[in-house]
Amino acid sequence: MPAPAHLPEQMPVPVPERRSFLGLLLAAAGGLVSATLAIPLMRFATFPLRVPSEEASWSDVGKIDEFLSLAEPVARTIDVKKIDGWRSSVVQNGVYIVPTGSGNFKVLSSVCPHLGCAVRWIGKRDKFICPCHGGTFTNIGVHISGPPLRAMDELESKVENGILKVRFQYFRQLVAKKEPVG
Numbered sequence: 001m002p003a004p005a006h007l008p009e010q011m012p013v014p015v016p017e018r019r020s021f022l023g024l025l026l027a028a029a030g031g032l033v034s035a036t037l038a039i040p041l042m043r044f045a046t047f048p049l050r051v052p053s054e055e056a057s058w059s060d061v062g063k064i065d066e067f068l069s070l071a072e073p074v075a076r077t078i079d080v081k082k083i084d085g086w087r088s089s090v091v092q093n094g095v096y097i098v099p100t101g102s103g104n105f106k107v108l109s110s111v112c113p114h115l116g117c118a119v120r121w122i123g124k125r126d127k128f129i130c131p132c133h134g135g136t137f138t139n140i141g142v143h144i145s146g147p148p149l150r151a152m153d154e155l156e157s158k159v160e161n162g163i164l165k166v167r168f169q170y171f172r173q174l175v176a177k178k179e180p181v182g
Contacts, residue, residue, distance in 0.1 A: 072123055075095070117130050
């Protein structure tokens with residue numbers, strides 16, 4: 001069957017020129033080299049973000065013998081290792097060692113669950129009082145009055161080789177339930 005008169009019998013097939021083929025090959029090779037370098041660099045740069053943050057580390061409070069015969073809460077300052085992305089620092093935080101009877105005790109955070117002010121033990125009144133908004137707590141940290149919605153936050157503690165250790169942690173403020181932050 002003959003082709004119609006207005007169409008050529010064969011359509012010429014475009015043949016890529018050698019120069020454009022080499023240009024494409026060079027671009028592909030450059031992209032491959034760039035990706036090969038970029039992937040390890042990105043993994044290196046984002047390493048701290050990809051690693052789950054280690055749990056709060058244990059901090060030494062003091063020798064257990066100091067706390068066995070407590071009659072009222074005692075304040076201690078502890079050093080806490082804080083890891084924030086690429087930075088690692090040591091910050092100081094306050095805790096209270098609170099006697100609960102029979103030589104037992106618990107460790108409370110000095111951070112008020114209302115807005116994060118430092119709660120103080122007032123021995124004359126046998127209460128913890130937050131100076132910022134007047135929140136008051138019993139001698140074992142139970143909420144009595146004021147704006148805080150919950151009791152003082154108890155911290156995890158343990159005794160290791162005669163040393164009291166505490167795992168300091170921050171908790172969400174302005175909520176009734178104790179929720180760890182971070």
